[in-house]
Amino acid sequence: MTSESSIEIHHTRIILRTAIASRVLLIALIILWRSLLSPYDTSASINPVCLSRSSPNSTSILFPRIASAIGNSIVWDGVYFVRIAQCGYEYEQSYAFLPLLPLCITLLSRTVFALLIPVIGYRAVLGLSGYVISNVAFVLAAICLYRLSVTILKDREGALRASILFCFNPASIFYSSIYTESLYSLLSIGGLYQFMSGANNVATLLLALSGTARSNGVITAGYICYQTMHNAYDAVFCRRHFFLAVQVLAAGALRCLCIFIPFIAFQAYGYYNICLGFIPDQMRPWCKARVPLLYNYIQSHYWGVGFLRYFQLKQLPNFLLASPILSLALCSIIHYVKLQPEIFFSLGFRGSPEDNDSASVSFPTGSNTREKGGYFLEEHSSRIHQEDHILRRRKQTIKGEGPVTLPAENDSSDKSRYLSLVVLPFVLHLGFMVATAFFVMHVQVATRFLSASPPVYWFASHLIVSPGIGKRWGYLIWAYCAAYILLGSLLFSNFYPFT
Helix, strand or coil, X not given: CCHHHHHHHHHHHHHHHHHHHHHHHHHHHHHHHHHHCCCCCCHHHCCCCCCCCCCCCCCCCCCHHHHHHHHHCCCCHHHHHHHHHHHCCCCHHHHHCCCHHHHHHHHHHCCCCHHHHHHHCHHHHHHHHHHHHHHHHHHHHHHHHHHHHHHHHCCHHHHHHHXXXXXXXXXXXXXXXXXCHHHXXXXXXXXXXXXXXXXXXXXXXXXXXXXXXXXHHHHHHHHHHHHHHHHHHHHHHHCCCHHHHHHHHHHHHHHHHHHHHHHHHHHHHHHHHHCCCCCHHHCCHHHHCCCCCHHHHHHHHHHCCCCCCCCCHHHHHHHHHHHHHHHHHHHHHHHHHHHCHHHHHCCCCCCXXXXXXXXXXXXXXXXXXXXXXXXXXXXXXXXXXXXXHHHHHCCCEECCCEECCCCCHHHCCCCCCCCCHHHHHHHHHHHHHHHHHHHCCCHHHHHHHCXXXXXXXXXXXXXXXXXXXXHHHHHHHHHHHHHHHHHHHHHHHCCCCCC
C-alpha cells in the first residue's frame, strides 16, 4: 500500500468518525431541547386519515410513547415529506416537495423497518426512516466531499479541513432532520466526484437524481455545459475537427436533457393530476399558462417567492440571519475573481501560460467520449501528469503578495489549487446560487441552500490556514458554525422559525 493510499484511508476514517459524531451530537441536542422546552406549535402529532388511499393499519401499538416522541419530532417540511410518503400528493402545495425523499422513506419503511409498524405505528416508522436516510446520507456526503476536494485541490490536508467543516456546517440541523439537504448533498457532490473522475454516465444519473430531491439539482447541468463548451472549442479551434465538435455537443446536450427530465416529468405528473379532467373555468390559473409550471406557481402563490419580493423592512432580521453564509460565499467568489480576473471573465478560455499549466482547462470525459474521440482522455491524462510535475517543482506567486506556501500535498501553492481553472465552474455555480438566494428566495433559507456548495468549504479551509489571519478566521468560522448548530437545534426542533 502506497503512502498516499494510507493517507487517504486514514483521512476517510477521520471523516467517517467526525461525521457520525456530529450526527450523534445533533440528535442529542434535539432530544435535549425537546425535553427542556415546550414547542411553539403542538400540531405535529395531528395526522388525518389519507384522502385517497389507506396506509398500513397501526391502531394498536406496543410502545405508544416512543411513537408519540417520534411523531412530535416531525416538524416543518418534515410534515410534508412524511405525509407524502404515507398518502401521496393530496394537495396542490405538496407538489413543492419533490418525490425522491418520500419514495425512499416509503421504501425503507415497508422493507427494512416493516417489522416495527406494529411496535410503534406506521407514521413513527415513516419518521424513523426519514431520520435514518438523512443521517446516513450525510455521512456518505462528507466522504464524497473529501474525495471531490482531493481531486480538485490536489491537497489532502485542505480536503480534510473542508470535509470536517462540512460535518459541522451551520445548517447541520437540517442534515439530521427529515429534509432533503443530506440526500441532495450526497447525490450532487457524489455526482460531481464521478464527473471529475471521468465517469460521465454515472455522474449524469446521480445529478439527475439530485434534481428529484431538490429543484436546484437541475442547475448542476451547468457543469456538463461547461465541459461540453470547452471540449467543443478545443475540437474546433485546436484540433480543427468539426465533426468531433458536433459529437461532443450532441453528447453534452443529451446529458443535460437527462438531468432535466426527472424534474420535467414530475411537473407533468402534477399537471396530469390537477389540470386534466376539469373544464377551463374550473382549472387552476397555472394550468392555463403557456408553459404550465406547477413548481414556480406554488413557490410564488403559497410562499411569496419571487424576484425582490422579500425586500421588505420587516424581513431585515432574516437578512441578518443569512448574512454570514452569504458573506462567506460572496468573499470566496470575490477572492477568485480578484486573483484570476482573466480566467473568470473569459470563462476559462483565456489565461496566462502559468494558469494553463497549473490546471486542466477541460473536465475529464467518460468512456463513451473516448470511443468517439480518444484524444480527450489522452490529453487530459497528459495534462494531469504535467500538472503534478509542475506542482512538485514550482511555487506560483500570487499577484502582489509574493510567494505563499501553505501546508499542502506536493508543496503546491494556493494559485495552483483553489484558484485553478478547474474550480471556475464551481465558482460560477456558487455565484448563481448566491444571487438566487439573495434576490429571489426567502433569504434566510440561504444558510441551508448554500450549505451543499463545495467552494464555500474550500475557501473556509483556505482562510483557516492563511498566514497571519488564519487563526482569527478559524475562530470566527468555528464560532459561527457552533452558534448556528446550537441555535438551529434549539429553535428548529421546537417549531420556532430558524431558516
